[in-house]
Amino acid sequence: MTVEQAVFFFTSFLILFSAFMMVTRQNLVHAALYLIVALFGVAVVFVLLDAGFLAVVQVLVYIGAIAILMIFAVMLTRGDVAREQEPVNAGFGWALMLAALFCFGLIILIGQWPAVNSQAAVLSADTNTVLDLGTALVSPDGYVIPFEVASVLLLAALIGALVVARPQKKNSGSVK
Amino acid sequence: MIPLSWYLSLAAALFSMGLYGVLARKNAIAILMGVELMLNAVNINLVAFWRYLTPENVAGQAFAVMVFAVAAAEVAVGLALVISIYRRRKTVSADEINLMKW
Numbered sequence: 001m002t003v004e005q006a007v008f009f010f011t012s013f014l015i016l017f018s019a020f021m022m023v024t025r026q027n028l029v030h031a032a033l034y035l036i037v038a039l040f041g042v043a044v045v046f047v048l049l050d051a052g053f054l055a056v057v058q059v060l061v062y063i064g065a066i067a068i069l070m071i072f073a074v075m076l077t078r079g080d081v082a083r084e085q086e087p088v089n090a091g092f093g094w095a096l097m098l099a100a101l102f103c104f105g106l107i108i109l110i111g112q113w114p115a116v117n118s119q120a121a122v123l124s125a126d127t128n129t130v131l132d133l134g135t136a137l138v139s140p141d142g143y144v145i146p147f148e149v150a151s152v153l154l155l156a157a158l159i160g161a162l163v164v165a166r167p168q169k170k171n172s173g174s175v176k
Numbered sequence: 177m178i179p180l181s182w183y184l185s186l187a188a189a190l191f192s193m194g195l196y197g198v199l200a201r202k203n204a205i206a207i208l209m210g211v212e213l214m215l216n217a218v219n220i221n222l223v224a225f226w227r228y229l230t231p232e233n234v235a236g237q238a239f240a241v242m243v244f245a246v247a248a249a250e251v252a253v254g255l256a257l258v259i260s261i262y263r264r265r266k267t268v269s270a271d272e273i274n275l276m277k278w
Contacts, residue, residue: 008178012186019190019213023197028205035209038190042216045186048178049227054219054240061244066212066251073205073255077262088200089271095199103192107185116181121231129237136234143238150245157249161256167263 008048015041026087028074036067050123053130183224191217204258204268208251215247 018037025031039062046055088095110116123129136142190213197210219240226236262268 002177005178008182012182015186016189016193019193022209022213023193023201023206028203031206031209035212038213039216042190042220045183045220046223049183049223051223051227051237051240054223054237057241057244058219061248062212062216066248069251069255070205070209070212073258076259077205077268087202087206089202092200095196098199099192099196102195103188106188106191110181110184110188115229116184117179118228119177119179120228123231127231129234132234133237133241136238137241143235146238146242150242153249154245157252161252164253165256165259 004048007044011041011044011048014038015045024087029071032067032071032074035070036063039063039067050120050129053133180224180228183220183228187217187220187224190214190220202269202271204261204270204273205255207270208254208258211250211254212247215243215250219243 015038018034018041022031022034022038025034039058042062043055043058046052046058137147138144194210194213194217197213198207201207201210222236222240222243226234226240230236258268261273265273267273
């Protein structure tokens with residue numbers, strides 16, 4: 001077993017263990033912390049796949065922004081946690097069965113696909129994946145339009161989140 | 177060397193766990209966390225396919241960047257909705273938010 005494989009196994013175990021703990025914990029703050037561990041494991045997988053930029057973005061955006069936002073939301077809705085007895089709903093058996101079936105089905109499908117044992121192509125020494133990605137994201141033959149649409153989407157989400165979460169005034173002035 | 181199937185299996189397992197979290201959890205924030213796991217599994221797949229099948233074409237990585245942006249937008253709007261619901265109804269349990277349930 002090479003070092004790469006050992007790192008992959010350790011990271012996969014870490015990701016799957018923390019994902020399992022995340023979906024089963026009653027305490028949502030613990031669940032959010034396990035989510036951070038799983039997200040960090042995914043960043044390590046990105047490093048194994050030679051996608052260094054995505055690994056950095058994963059840590060910055062997912063752990064630095066999304067997971068922290070989750071923890072804030074958990075703390076802001078704290079009054080509900082004490083009342084909640086059971087973390088799962090009545091149909092969780094069906095959910096478990098569906099998820100297990102889905103997982104086995106996917107793995108069987110993956111096993112039948114011929115290209116699945118392919119090895120990673122060797123990147124030549126002068127390949128700069130970050131440079132390629134950056135060029136593709138802003139070049140007109142590349143992905144400049146999806147890139148700009150994603151920025152508009154983020155702006156729309158920002159304004160939408162502000163509008164939705166703004167406290168409502170009890171009696172607005174126009175109703176008189 | 178690591179064959180492609182290992183990455184795909186890891187992503188399949190992670191996606192299924194996220195699916196279980198989305199379907200089974202009561203708390204709306206826990207459901208959003210499950211969605212994050214599923215998006216991460218998709219990202220692993222996209223990057224693995226880019227690295228193993230088309231390393232000269234960065235489409236996989238570019239798509240993964242779009243998924244990051246969409247995930248950030250989704251979680252911002254989702255948590256805003258959760259906080260707004262909590263203000264009005266003092267609950268974030270998906271079982272009790274049944275105003276629009278048929």
